[in-house]
Amino acid sequence: MDERECAADGEIHSADYSVPGQGAVRNSASRILRAVAYPVLLLAVVGVAAFALRLRWDPAWVSPLFLIGVIAYLALLERLIPYDRNWHPGKDEWRWYGIYFLLTMAGSGLAQLLVALAVGLIAPEEPARHLGAEIPGALLTGSLVSYAVHRLGHQNALLWRLHGVHHVPEKVNVANNGVNHVLDIVLAQSLVQLALALVGFSRPAVLVAGLFVAAQGYFVHANIDVRIGSLNHLLASPEQHRLHHSTDLSEAGHYGSDLSCWDHLFGSFTWRPGREPTAVGLHDPASFPGTGEILAALLHPWRRRPAPRPGPE
Numbered sequence: 421m422d423e424r425e426c427a428a429d430g431e432i433h434s435a436d437y438s439v440p441g442q443g444a445v446r447n448s449a450s451r452i453l454r455a456v457a458y459p460v461l462l463l464a465v466v467g468v469a470a471f472a473l474r475l476r477w478d479p480a481w482v483s484p485l486f487l488i489g490v491i492a493y494l495a496l497l498e499r500l501i502p503y504d505r506n507w508h509p510g511k512d513e514w515r516w517y518g519i520y521f522l523l524t525m526a527g528s529g530l531a532q533l534l535v536a537l538a539v540g541l542i543a544p545e546e547p548a549r550h551l552g553a554e555i556p557g558a559l560l561t562g563s564l565v566s567y568a569v570h571r572l573g574h575q576n577a578l579l580w581r582l583h584g585v586h587h588v589p590e591k592v593n594v595a596n597n598g599v600n601h602v603l604d605i606v607l608a609q610s611l612v613q614l615a616l617a618l619v620g621f622s623r624p625a626v627l628v629a630g631l632f633v634a635a636q637g638y639f640v641h642a643n644i645d646v647r648i649g650s651l652n653h654l655l656a657s658p659e660q661h662r663l664h665h666s667t668d669l670s671e672a673g674h675y676g677s678d679l680s681c682w683d684h685l686f687g688s689f690t691w692r693p694g695r696e697p698t699a700v701g702l703h704d705p706a707s708f709p710g711t712g713e714i715l716a717a718l719l720h721p722w723r724r725r726p727a728p729r730p731g732p733e
Contacts, residue, residue: 453501457646458639461493465635469628473551479627483634490635494594494642503658507591507643514595516712521598523718527605531613554625558616559678562629565615567682569608570675581721582607588711590701592658592665597641599711601718636678652691656680663690666697 472482498508509517573583582604589596616626640661648657656676660683664674673688674680683689702708709716 450501453497454644454646457497457501457644458648461490461635461639464489464493465632469631472627472631473624479623479630482627483630486631487634487638490638491594494638494644497644497646498594498642501645503643503645503662504591507593509591509593509595512712513589516714517595517598519714520596520600523602524598524600524605527600527602528609530602531606531609551622551625551628554621555628557619558621558625558629559632561619561621562612562616562633563676563679564682565612566608566633566678567676567686569611570677571686571688573604573608574675578721579604579607584702584708585717585720587665587702588705588708588717590699590705591643592641592662592700593643594638594641596711597638601721603721633678640677652680653684653689654680657691659696660689660691662697662700663695665700667699667701667703668697669703671695671697 468482468486471477472479502508570583573579582601585601585604586599589599613626616629621629636656640656640658642658644658646657647659648655651657652660656674656678657680660674660680661677663671666672671690673690674683675688676682680689680691709720711717
């Protein structure tokens with residue numbers, strides 16, 4: 421998306437008009453950054469995973485520290501190569517998103533706690549198979565369960581009353597990736613973790629798969645102008661996830677936030693080159709409390725549904 425600014429007289433001018441030649445240099449730097457931003461993120465996943473396995477780092481601190489680094493990296497990219505400058509959070513939104521982020525982290529911690537016993541009893545300390553086979557298996561298994569839970573969250577009326585909280589904001593960025601109902605997080609992450617434990621994937625395999633999933637989850641939600649081309653048919657991307665948040669339900673598929681193969685397999689893949697949503701948010705904005713109404717959003721699943729209006733006779 422072109423970076424443009426609106427002057428006080430209402431006319432739109434290029435942001436690069438001030439110094440001849442400076443705009444060309446800035447555009448060149450932006451193109452390079454758009455090209456390397458995603459490979460750098462993937463290399464970070466591989467690097468941290470390799471060190472964590474070799475040095476036997478404790479997942480309890482590796483995962484949260486890595487997540488903080490990913491968020492900081494993507495937040496910086498949002499300033500340097502934004503998809504839409506109007507999607508930057510305002511002051512009030514930063515406050516709301518911060519509260520939601522803490523609730524999301526609490527929900528994630530609760531989910532880990534609920535399955536910790538199961539994982540401790542079932543998941544082996546050391547891989548029973550070669551990690552080269554275990555890691556892809558753990559990734560595919562967790563991704564499939566996550567896809568199924570996410571899709572159900574959109575298609576089941578009760579689950580939508582939880583998951584719909586995430587779709588209230590009318591912009592998509594790193595900060596509001598944490599806008600979730602805490603029970604939605606507990607349910608989704610508990611099921612994924614439990615599935616991995618029941619299949620019997622080792623803790624190292626789950627750690628590596630988790631690092632990739634965490635990076636992908638925030639990458640696809642980032643307000644960055646990064647396009648991954650034909651890789652869209654294998655991996656999820658911001659291009660796809662913006663369509664997922666579209667108010668036009670005919671294009672709002674893409675329930676996978678890490679891999680896109682499940683969207684292809686189950687018919688929810690709608691992306692094509694150049695396809696962008698006209699608007700993002702809820703199809704029916706009045707059906708949920710606003711983003712700033714945090715308590716109301718948390719209580720929303722238990723609100724009495726309004727009686728249906730009588731139809732024309």
